[in-house]
Amino acid sequence: MFHVGGARSALYNWAVARQSSGKFVLRIEDTDTARNKPEWIDGIINALAAIGISETDPAFEGPYFQSQNADRHREAAQQLHAAGRAYYCDCTREQVQERTGSQQLGYDGFCRERGLEYTEGRALRFRTPDEGATVVVDLIRGEPSFPNSAIEDFVIARGDGSPVFLIANVVDDLDEGITQVIRGEEHLSNTPKQQLLWQALGAEPPAWAHLPVIVNEKRQKLSKRRDKVALEDYLAEGFLPAAMTNYLMLLGWGPGDDVELRPYDELEQRFRVEDVNTSPAFFDIKKLTAFNGEYVRGLPLGEFIEACRPWLRAPYAGWAPEDFDQAAWEALAPHAQTRLAVLSDITANVDFMFLKEPVEDEASWAKAMKDGSDALLKTARANLESADWTRPESLKEAVLAAGEEHGLKLGKAQAPVRVAVTGRTVGLPLFESLEILGKERTLARIDAALAKLAG
Template sequence: MSSPVRVRFAPSPTGALHIGGARTALYNWLVARGTGGALVLRIEDTDRERSTDANVAQILDALEWLELDWDEGPISQYERADRHRERLEELLASGAAYRDTATGADVQAFRKENPDRGYRGEPTDEAGAAIRLRVPDEGETVVPDAIRGEIRFQNRLQDDPVIARADGSVLYNFAVAVDDSDMGITDVIRGDDHLSNTPKQLIVLQALGEPAPRYAHLPLLHGPDGKKLSKRHGAASVQELREEGFLPEALRNYLALLGWGSGDDETIMSTPELVERFSIERVGRAAAIFDPQKLRWLNGRYMRELPLDRYEEQLAAHLARNDPEAAEAFAAATPEARAEACGIVQEKAQTVVEIWPLIAFLFTDPVDDDKAWRKVMKPEAAGVLARERETIASVEPFDAETLEAELRAVIESEGLGAGKGLQPIRVAITGTSVSPGIFESLVALGRERSLQRIDRALSRLADAASPVSGDQG
């Protein structure tokens, strides 16, 4: 029996978790959950200049929101400095690493004169010298990659990389190798941008006498312009995506499909299904472009499937974060009213942010949209609206079916189409021309409030029709 899989997600806390990192996290998580293995969360914070606690908190927050849990950690790489130094000493003792005074500029100069071989330094005892890893002159270092097969690097072409500063603080390529080894990582699943680091890490592992993990280098995610995803071109952070109203389960589904094909034509896949079916070998080799439109479509599918109580939770959470006044108004309503509002809007919203504007009229006084008013509330609308008002006042029972039947009768007798006949009601009760179904909206608003708003609209129409007294003359 093979040993259990151990994977890790190792973000560097130099910024928010963006969609590319989220995908890497998801793939690691899917592998761990799909194999019954463990996911280790490790924070690669050895760069003290750029790592911040706020970023760490933000990354953890993003993972939690995405509902990607981990089994061990978060482990701070920086806090393992003693262990790193310990292993570094071993390499120094064995000669696999050495102190060298050459600077980056020196190495560059060397490469310019010797394009056919990598830089090899001269060991020194001088204080202030950085520590380099001795790369073999002969042979090649082979990266076994689950996605691309074996990738070969000629050793003689590699520079001896600096693995620790003069003060003994270690650098990324060394810390990673030590940590992956200490943590028993069996599969390193990370971005493509690490591919050329891998031989260095492999050589460290070799020098340390440790076995190498398997690797899987994920193709990078690109922005809509085809370039590497970064803040500049649409590299949405997970938090931004949340504020734009996307659901974590939809995002997981979308991200899983971004770069991975199930093999059949399935597009909508629940997370359990993803866990079941995901395999790292089927991840594509080419970079993928993040497409917000497809995410939006997929999100809409999930929004419509959401149980009403969860729908309401999502809305309430969104309002709480972005619109305290609205959150209060929503919370003040009865549970029945909240559920009804969610029910009449569920088919229409693609994202959580789209919900509130459609149902706010049920919880707050409508704000009249002048454009909608001018377009719909023509003088001739007054007549039909007045008749509709009477129907709404008297109809029994006050439900959507009956309202529809009665109001349509009114419209017909006025010789109007449904569009012309119903829009005035919509504008009167919602203040605008876009809302959930008009009959459902009337019911949700209730008879009394509907009548009040229609009366208000009627008097405003009357004012507009009669000459304004006063400064006319």
């Protein structure tokens, strides 16, 4: 599944690529066969498309597959060996630990001057400079410096000759003409090693930009084991792609004014990677939900009706397909649109219309059906029987009069009616809902509630 952090990184890369008339490169790093399945690749492409990063856009390039460039990775590793920038090592981890007396210290350089040639089982290590420091010029973080003495001679090819990710990543960037690398800050620790490889291969490193980590309400880094992090999960819940895109763009960056709700094109024009913050970005689901509600209310009614379609059929809907009434749904839609925060909420708001009987929500029943509710319902039913069902105001007047007769204000009087008819204490405007449901079904449900109260 596509992590929301990856989605944010993609959007920032996309903005920079489009601003500069450049290319956004999608590369599938597929050398780990256990984590490589075609359907997962399709999932990445579909998730990117959902947030506006489409294969059909001229700025999109790829997907490339790292596994298809394996020969170049091997060639680069051998180029470094031939130039004296890498050497073969036959040390085991246990031998290194025995020499250093620690499981924490890195490789001690034991094989640096032994002049070993390759045989099966010997890894190829990069020869890190002994002195000085590797300075990473980061568009967000300034110029963090890493003492070379703290960077071990790291492996670039395994004992079977296969290159490791570090060099594969650098070679792919070189071959694909990557000029800017915008990624999460968890990759910063690898950057000095990659920069050394770029330089050793005779190339100018790209511009680096490491984005702040995204955290949850406890200020812990978002984790797929603990938090909801998949973009697909949010879309499946009914968060609109435009709202997700808007919100993700603001995780660590702002447009420089107090206006947060903006179409992506405006955000793209204003975005500057140099203005991204370094402090952790809080993934506030409440704020995201509020964003989404604004976007839902801003949809043209026809688009809203169509957008809700997935949640009005199985597996979300609890009613049979033949019980769905499109005309009734279209009549309810204007009332629903002003109340929804996420589209999946539509099911609970309109199910009373399409279920043969309202849901049995015992908590709602207990809250609304107090002593005297049966008398109130009887009076309300009698008033509704003679009301004008072409006007919601007439239905409201009928319930209001019933409440006054029993010493109740409208809010208290309508609660038993709402629960009797919809099964819930909250929902769409009651009297408009009753009008659309119709007189016969409304009165039958009130009768059923009276029977239950009598029982």
